[in-house]
Amino acid sequence: MQLWCPTPAQPYCVPFPTEAETLHQNTELNDVETGSNSDIFHASSEHVPVSVSVPVPQLLPKRIIQVHRLNIKKDLIDLFRDPLIMSQDIEIIVIDARGVEEVGRGVGLLRDVFSLFWKETYDSLFVGENERVPFVRHDYQRDEWVAVGRILVKGYLTCQYLPVLLSQTFLACLFWGESAVTSAMLTQSFRNYISVDEKCLIDKCLAGDMKWDDEDEMSQLLEVFSNYDCRIIVNSENIIQVIEEIAHKELLQKPQYIADCWKDIVSTLLPSFPDFAAISKRYEFLIPSTSKILSCLEANPESDGERDSLKFLKRYIKGLDTPQKLSKFVRFIGGSELMLFDAVQVNFTNLSGLGRRPIAHTCNTVLELSSTYQSFPELREEFSAILASDYWEMDIV
Numbered sequence: 001m002q003l004w005c006p007t008p009a010q011p012y013c014v015p016f017p018t019e020a021e022t023l024h025q026n027t028e029l030n031d032v033e034t035g036s037n038s039d040i041f042h043a044s045s046e047h048v049p050v051s052v053s054v055p056v057p058q059l060l061p062k063r064i065i066q067v068h069r070l071n072i073k074k075d076l077i078d079l080f081r082d083p084l085i086m087s088q089d090i091e092i093i094v095i096d097a098r099g100v101e102e103v104g105r106g107v108g109l110l111r112d113v114f115s116l117f118w119k120e121t122y123d124s125l126f127v128g129e130n131e132r133v134p135f136v137r138h139d140y141q142r143d144e145w146v147a148v149g150r151i152l153v154k155g156y157l158t159c160q161y162l163p164v165l166l167s168q169t170f171l172a173c174l175f176w177g178e179s180a181v182t183s184a185m186l187t188q189s190f191r192n193y194i195s196v197d198e199k200c201l202i203d204k205c206l207a208g209d210m211k212w213d214d215e216d217e218m219s220q221l222l223e224v225f226s227n228y229d230c231r232i233i234v235n236s237e238n239i240i241q242v243i244e245e246i247a248h249k250e251l252l253q254k255p256q257y258i259a260d261c262w263k264d265i266v267s268t269l270l271p272s273f274p275d276f277a278a279i280s281k282r283y284e285f286l287i288p289s290t291s292k293i294l295s296c297l298e299a300n301p302e303s304d305g306e307r308d309s310l311k312f313l314k315r316y317i318k319g320l321d322t323p324q325k326l327s328k329f330v331r332f333i334g335g336s337e338l339m340l341f342d343a344v345q346v347n348f349t350n351l352s353g354l355g356r357r358p359i360a361h362t363c364n365t366v367l368e369l370s371s372t373y374q375s376f377p378e379l380r381e382e383f384s385a386i387l388a389s390d391y392w393e394m395d396i397v
Helices: 019-034 069-079 083-087 107-125 142-159 168-176 183-193 196-207 215-227 239-253 256-272 276-286 290-296 304-318 323-334 376-387
Strands: 062-068 089-095 126-128 132-134 297-299 344-349 359-361 366-370
Touching: 062 069, 069 107, 069 142, 083 142, 089 107, 107 126, 107 142, 107 323, 142 256, 168 183, 168 239, 168 256, 168 276, 183 196, 183 239, 196 215, 196 239, 239 256, 290 297, 290 304, 290 323, 297 304, 304 344, 304 366, 304 376, 323 359, 323 376
Parallel strands: 062 089, 297 344, 344 366
Antiparallel strands: 126 132, 359 366
């Protein structure tokens, strides 16, 4: 169960001030500053200008959008077809599976929606394993791909969300062009792009450990290369060049149409990524690990029960031994499977019995933990039951 921070109700869209309103506000401000009212003061024109123009700050227009939890990908793509959404401050309302509006609001809900969108998009619009690139589909034309590009940019600008399965080499090519992509970048991204079994064989080739006279290994290698439409016979002399050529085709050539659709949109993120090292550093920062999560915990236990519960929690986190488990835990406490926070405040409650459960406030990353756990298995059972579910409704404010 997760909590969202509430925000005051807003109209669907708050427009910019009209020219007449802005002129009227400037006139009022100028009258006060220049002393046009004789009861205020008189200043010499040698030191104070006759008219001082005071700029009136303009707020981004607020736009409230609705998405259905079971149809987030389609809903977001339809909404982001409109280019105006990039210059609007969006607030999301989620409709649950029963057609009822969830009460959650705030940045935690934004993170959750972007996380769910990319989780579905990875499987339906991308190819690859630990690094992926978009692939062309007949039912996705320019409008759809441009919308996906806008979602990528909006997610990063609003809550620092970046889809970390998106190939770093592909992203670098978007930012700086093909000339910025080195052979080392291509090879490393391709190793992450292929499956674990394929990676073992490719690593053998790159390290020079391939047994070229072993029929079994050669048969496996030829099968791997046939999966990527290799048209030449590989040997110890050309293997590295062939790997780089296949990597170039898979990571840059095939998704070129999508790159053309995204290039202008994604370029708005360039100030955040001055070079390739900045991309790699950001990816590394966002990917969760047990040590990162443990270092973020902040708690002030005052009783033996609270100290025991905190100890059980840390033991549970240390036992999250797969990326999938880590991602689910981080999403539960922060609204996203990525490390979009630098601290987790642990507060203690006295909940017990059937009402006892961990409660997460994802807007400000606060975890409410009961101090009544008598053993580690009790905490593990309750946490694991929550994380086993892929459907979390934001049902408390």
